[in-house]
Amino acid sequence: MIREVSLSSTDEAVFLDLVAGPTSLTLDDGEAATIAYALGSGAGALIDERKATDLCADRYPALIVMSTTDLLLADPIVSSFQADGLRECLFLALTVARMRVPERHLAGVCELLGPDRCRECRSLPAAWRQSETSRLTG
Structure with a gap:
């Protein structure tokens, strides 16, 4: 490919x-x-x-x-992953490759990752890392 x-x-x-x-x-x-x-x-x-x-x-x-996020969240790609595969792929892209997430995808990516993993992703904006629990539960 x-x-x-x-x-x-x-x-x-x-x-x-x-x-x-x-x-x-x-x-x-x-x-x-x-x-x-x-x-x-x-x-x-x-x-x-x-x-x-x-x-x-x-x-x-x-x-x-x-963006890479657009690609990873495209329906054909999402449907090709097994259970937690997409979550792990996004997490590694954010923590190892320091992928930048466009503003339009921040909420969706953070929802997929969950608050604990979001806090570990230094490439996410600080506001999203620090207040992710309130964003997901509020």
Whole structure:
């Protein structure tokens, strides 16, 4: 399901535009390559980094950008997991990979994890970690 791809010369120009320049206007190689390839191929881009998603919304509003959370919570993925598999996958993504959860998914992710596990996820916003018990029970 995963394969290596190459950037076309047009994609490379987009890539260079995204990595060269002032730090506030540029991205890391991985995000830049993902965006350049997605634009050139007509595919969507799977990006978690906020700066990159904001840049895409500004420069490339037609580009479909999804987060890892969007992918993990998609119906075909959810239905492929056994009992606690999704919960464990989300927990590991949050604690080991420090996945960022978009605001629109915070309530759903925290409900799946439960308050004890939410407190262990440093990549969740502090307000969600500290007050998760009241959010889930109130």
